[in-house]
Amino acid sequence: MKKLINDPAHVTDESVEGFGLAHADLVAVHTDPTFISRAGGAVQGKVGLVSGGGSGHEPLHGGFVGAGMLDAAVPGAMFTSPTPDAIAPATVAANGGAGVLHIVKNYTGDVLNFETAAELADADGIEVRTVVVNDDVAVEDSLYTAGRRGVAGTLCVEKIAGAAAERGDDLAAVTAVAEKVIANVRSMGVALSACTVPHAGVPSFDLTDEEIEIGIGIHGEPGRRRVPMAPADEITSMLTTPVLDDLKLASGEKVLLLVNGMGGTPLSELYVVYRAARAIIEARGGVVERSLVGNYVTSLEMQGASVTVLRLDPELTELWDAPVTTPALRW
Amino acid sequence: MKKLINDPAHVTDESVEGFGLAHADLVAVHTDPTFISRAGGAVQGKVGLVSGGGSGHEPLHGGFVGAGMLDAAVPGAMFTSPTPDAIAPATVAANGGAGVLHIVKNYTGDVLNFETAAELADADGIEVRTVVVNDDVAVEDSLYTAGRRGVAGTLCVEKIAGAAAERGDDLAAVTAVAEKVIANVRSMGVALSACTVPHAGVPSFDLTDEEIEIGIGIHGEPGRRRVPMAPADEITSMLTTPVLDDLKLASGEKVLLLVNGMGGTPLSELYVVYRAARAIIEARGGVVERSLVGNYVTSLEMQGASVTVLRLDPELTELWDAPVTTPALRW
Numbered sequence: 001m002k003k004l005i006n007d008p009a010h011v012t013d014e015s016v017e018g019f020g021l022a023h024a025d026l027v028a029v030h031t032d033p034t035f036i037s038r039a040g041g042a043v044q045g046k047v048g049l050v051s052g053g054g055s056g057h058e059p060l061h062g063g064f065v066g067a068g069m070l071d072a073a074v075p076g077a078m079f080t081s082p083t084p085d086a087i088a089p090a091t092v093a094a095n096g097g098a099g100v101l102h103i104v105k106n107y108t109g110d111v112l113n114f115e116t117a118a119e120l121a122d123a124d125g126i127e128v129r130t131v132v133v134n135d136d137v138a139v140e141d142s143l144y145t146a147g148r149r150g151v152a153g154t155l156c157v158e159k160i161a162g163a164a165a166e167r168g169d170d171l172a173a174v175t176a177v178a179e180k181v182i183a184n185v186r187s188m189g190v191a192l193s194a195c196t197v198p199h200a201g202v203p204s205f206d207l208t209d210e211e212i213e214i215g216i217g218i219h220g221e222p223g224r225r226r227v228p229m230a231p232a233d234e235i236t237s238m239l240t241t242p243v244l245d246d247l248k249l250a251s252g253e254k255v256l257l258l259v260n261g262m263g264g265t266p267l268s269e270l271y272v273v274y275r276a277a278r279a280i281i282e283a284r285g286g287v288v289e290r291s292l293v294g295n296y297v298t299s300l301e302m303q304g305a306s307v308t309v310l311r312l313d314p315e316l317t318e319l320w321d322a323p324v325t326t327p328a329l330r331w
Numbered sequence: 332m333k334k335l336i337n338d339p340a341h342v343t344d345e346s347v348e349g350f351g352l353a354h355a356d357l358v359a360v361h362t363d364p365t366f367i368s369r370a371g372g373a374v375q376g377k378v379g380l381v382s383g384g385g386s387g388h389e390p391l392h393g394g395f396v397g398a399g400m401l402d403a404a405v406p407g408a409m410f411t412s413p414t415p416d417a418i419a420p421a422t423v424a425a426n427g428g429a430g431v432l433h434i435v436k437n438y439t440g441d442v443l444n445f446e447t448a449a450e451l452a453d454a455d456g457i458e459v460r461t462v463v464v465n466d467d468v469a470v471e472d473s474l475y476t477a478g479r480r481g482v483a484g485t486l487c488v489e490k491i492a493g494a495a496a497e498r499g500d501d502l503a504a505v506t507a508v509a510e511k512v513i514a515n516v517r518s519m520g521v522a523l524s525a526c527t528v529p530h531a532g533v534p535s536f537d538l539t540d541e542e543i544e545i546g547i548g549i550h551g552e553p554g555r556r557r558v559p560m561a562p563a564d565e566i567t568s569m570l571t572t573p574v575l576d577d578l579k580l581a582s583g584e585k586v587l588l589l590v591n592g593m594g595g596t597p598l599s600e601l602y603v604v605y606r607a608a609r610a611i612i613e614a615r616g617g618v619v620e621r622s623l624v625g626n627y628v629t630s631l632e633m634q635g636a637s638v639t640v641l642r643l644d645p646e647l648t649e650l651w652d653a654p655v656t657t658p659a660l661r662w
Binding site for chain 2: 006015021259264288300301
């Protein structure tokens with residue numbers, strides 16, 4: 001295993017510390033327990049947004065803390081759910097008196113730990129609502145999940161709900177917008193290579209030089225099937241077609257297309273995938289109104305990509321376009 | 332070779348096409364010959380900025396076209412200099428009547444081809460000046476270079492000269508600012524793995540599981556030495572110490588610290604490197620005033636990172652902070 005780390009036991013702490021130093025204008029890093037909040041603290045009167053999950057998916061979620069998006073993020077150890085004793089103080093830090101929304105990816109550990117933290121916050125008099133993101137159409141149940149997994153669509157939920165909170169929506173309204181995004185976003189990914197979790201020291205699964213895993217999870221969980229390596233256009237079709245089928249995309253509908261890198265694939269290849277996915281959407285009569293291409297919801301150094309499609313309406317488009325100022329997303 | 336591409340012969344064209352579709356609000360992609368310009372065309376009365384070089388280093392340079400940075404970028408084939416017949420029309424497209432600055436990384440092919448293109452533009456009545464970026468302290472001459480190579484410091488030159496052009500500086504003043512950045516920026520990189528150029532199909536060099544290459548070039552050119560794999564703090568010292576020595580950084584001086592990923596290294600590891608580099612700078616009495624961490628000047632899927640330090644003065648800081656709206660850099 002060759003990685004730019006020191007002791008595998010400290011990689012998350014050292015990485016988060018570096019992140020906090022590099023972005024001190026935007027975020028504050030807390031230790032014991034570890035969480036990230038906005039540099040300026042909670043915005044009084046605004047609904048607070050908190051997300052979190054295992055580390056190894058950077059910039060998710062810490063990179064999305066800032067004006068127009070999250071108020072706090074809770075990184076667990078690598079590929080390990082954060083604990084309630086970290087989520088609870090993050091919830092307090094995010095509370096501006098208008099309640100807090102927990103945005104949780106659908107993994108059993110995350111769901112349970114955010115639930116416990118919500119109960120702790122409730123006991124402190126903070127109203128908490130929760131949405132669970134489950135955009136991955138690849139498999140119905142998975143290694144760490146009952147129901148579908150939450151993957152790159154989470155970025156869309158955090159951006160759009162964040163904009164709704166910023167414009168002054170109350171907790172019920174922010175929750176409703178988040179649920180609308182979840183109802184209209186679908187994703188599917190592919191792995192060309194596995195990644196290595198530092199404390200494990202060996203790749204999380206084996207792929208030969210001739211095969212790829214269609215429907216991979218962001219922790220390397222098994223997908224739908226292994227197939228022989230194929231041209232990018234064919235692979236992109238294997239991802240985009242199930243996404244559009246599941247979304248029941250109708251001709252004339254407008255969408256946001258997010259092509260997300262798993263961490264180890266060159267940006268130039270992500271644009272090749274984007275080109276192919278866009279052609280498939282347009283062949284169905286869909287209209288790509290907004291786009292995002294890059295490494296946003298990663299699996300350490302895994303090579304591969306995912307395709308996310310969000311059905312847009314005027315409200316979602318307006319909230320997507322609203323200003324955002326975070327370490328990883330800014331406009 | 333497993334890559335998200337179709338025919339290796341078309342990967343650059345398909346990637347640039349996807350890039351143009353994804354960012355049509357910011358850039359326009361031209362074919363035959365291939366170059367990228369601002370969506371709105373040249374800004375009348377403003378000095379135009381053009382850069383370019385072999386593809387495979389994305390988002391450099393196309394990702395930096397937009398308000399506050401470049402006016403046009405010319406991508407060559409993978410790791411291959413763009414030709415004068417592409418650079419010349421890009422120069423015309425960037426010309427708003429106030430002349431054009433060519434920002435060239437120091438590789439023999441790039442320098443020669445930009446020189447020829449400048450002569451062509453001059454024959455068309457466009458005044459062109461050229462700066463050559465040579466920030467890599469690793470080696471004095473290299474595989475494709477007489478003198479030092481140009482690497483991630485190029486981003487600093489493009490951002491800061493772009494801001495100078497945007498505020499209305501004339502061609503001599505923009506050139507002087509670019510030269511000031513070049514005089515004050517140094518970089519050095521490390522590779523943990525090689526990358527594979529699509530049309531070659533095999534890794535560009537061999538590294539065992541136990542060794543790394545200190546001072547690597549962004550095309551996999553040999554660096555200073557191969558050493559055994561080491562903790563991130565030690566590797567970061569091997570990069571940062573020569574950079575600071577060459578820069579002759581004095582106590583109390585303010586710097587910008589850019590930790591750049593080579594493409595295949597997780598963001599979490601880049602922050603571990605950032606933390607270590609910052610500590611080394613501070614131990615010398617340096618003050619890290621500005622920071623950037625991410626994959627900006629890459630070598631396809633190479634695993635590794637580079638450390639860039641730019642000595643700041645109030646003018647450079649102000650120009651760095653000025654607004655920028657490009658696909659890959661925005662604030």
